[in-house]
Amino acid sequence: MPRGYAGKFLDVDLSRGTVKDTTFDDSILRSYVGGRGLAAKILWDRLGDRWNTVDPVGPDNIFTALTGPMTGIYPGARICCSGKSPQSNGIIGSTCSGEFPSELKCTGYDGVIVSGKASSPVYILVTDDKGEIRDASRIWGKEALEMTKILTKEVRDELKRRTPFAANCEPGFIYCGPAGESRVRTAAVMQKLAHAAGYGGYGAVMGSKNLKAIVAKGTKPMPDVMSPSTVNILREKVEEGIITTRDRMRRWGTGYGGWEVAARSSSEPVRSWQDEWHDERAFGGDKFDAKYWVKRYWSDFNCVTGCLKLAVIKAGPLKGAITDNPDYELQAFLGPNLGVFDPGECIYLAALMDSLGFSGINGPNTLAFVGELYQREILTHDDLGFELEWGDVKAFERLARMIVRREGIGDVLAEGTYRAALKISQMKGVDVTPFAVHVKGVEIGAHGTRSGLDMNPIGYACSVQGGDHTSRVVDAYTDMQSVYQDSAVYCSFCTFDPNLVWEFHRALTGWDVTKEEWYTTLGPRIIHIQRAAELIGGPDITWDPAKDDDNPPRYYEPLPSGPFKGKTTDRAVVQELKREYYKAIGWDEKGIPKTETLQRLGLDDVDRVLRRIRK
């Protein structure tokens, strides 16, 4: 059995109600590692031939929640959720942190693969070497806090009944919120109230399968590693490195960015990306810090960075909201991007997004898109049923709840920004797609390209994860580190020395994987499967690389204010970088992977399917 792995995967078919164990050859695990890589492999093997007909929110899709060998051993454990993405129709690896992945590995499973669709709401309970499907009607439709309370109690009671003298029966779980249940394409897979795997919209995939949650409680030890003493030394090195050099991250997380990224690098979305600069000092991290933070560190198990802070609104009209203090992304999207410049209001909206199970990046992007259409009088009071001015927290809350209930216009907006834009263009007879900020259906993270100080020009355009800001493309190699992080599944904020992880990987698994091999063969292999899935897409939307390997139109409008006023992304530069990237990674000038590249990587089956679109 390979080291670092629990050794088997739980394969659940919800249509038939069957649960079985499945394993993969060592050679597959060595190549694809786990998480994003292994998910791409599983999805391609099982769905590749009929990829264009699989509806992401239909029963044919497969939902995977996988760990990797580093999970739970390297600091910062995460779970990687994947499947055919309801946003991009491709494969996206989306991770979130919490105790679930460590618990899962302690049950003896490395991951859960869910196919089919249950006839009524269910959740999957994973205990030592055993998986079972259980009724979830009691928690279906409930918002996060209530759901967490009921589910935790139910599972604890059940586990205590089975083993009366067990020491600890507190489970870890991932779940989808009400947004996921309504198959909202911007719904996240959630964990611990406020942790979300947002990109990709896998909350909708869970919801479409009537799968409310996956719960794990393990009592077995973590898997053996090849060289415990080396792993211990490396682990201490990483932890010490983080503790002694990451003071800023440990003190504030990324929650100091709400003012900073806008004012200093002009790359924070403001009012649906119409601007990327503001100088509202009231929105600085220190204001969140003094008034709302109640806990300096809120770490998940096994994390020494502790970038999470807990925030509570203790007074005023929005009193009572509790969430993890918005990190930079949520500060941006639930702050300036909705015209909100008050930390309290931002925290209130963040708590709402978490409670409803929206992705804090994708969901608010859609809200801001509607805000802009209202500003331009394309959508009016008649369409919405209320006024929607920038900065009106209660109105945006109402809109978010409409989307979750799929009421009126909410039904259109639940399909995500791009699909909603297509529909609204049809309804209104005005082309509103230039206002939709997305790349391949995935709404973009809060890092603009226009000032030139933040995201590089093709960072999103050429990424196989669409608008994902954590998987940015600079040249043919830069993305490979994120592919590794998502595949070995650990937190990028716990990466102290990127070169150290390869030593860690070798000591852990005993495999002689080197950085060179990963960057030239193993990483590209995963990228190419993701690329193929993305190119074939379907059934509702397919992407044309000539048109869609690009930034949204908004990114080519000049910045209207601030120190970088007038500056914008250069189309010629984007085209040039794109050509260079295609050439370097081995794609033809149309952006389709070349046959010889795929053969070199041993992906003949991918080549066979791509032949269909390669004319």
Place this chain on the structure above:
Amino acid sequence: MLVPGVEIPHLCAQCSDYPCVASCPTKALSVSERTSAVLVDNEKCISCGKCIEACPGKVPFLHPATKKALICDLCDGDPECVKACQKANFDAIWLVREPQVGFGGLSHKLFARTPEEVTKDVAINLYGEKGEELI
């Protein structure tokens, strides 16, 4: 202490654009190359108070005896206040070592606020609605 229990240390935030230095009519203030802290040349200081007006947090003050401007010089890179706080294990003040990454480091200027302002926030954080009454 403006509200019982809410103690706000009033310290120089080390702004990166140095409004105090820019405001000095006699160029008595300069920036240390080694520590980036503000240094006062007592010979040149005319006690005009311009630096105090310029400071967003109103941190500098005039020495009661000499009437010369007093601004935190970070004790030449090893601040005594931090040492005292750490020695006592209060851990309320500590050094945040800052690698030059991202957009050039944290925006210190945001933290240049008067204790009155910060007290309002912290009082609510500590006491909730009761804090509003106490202010």
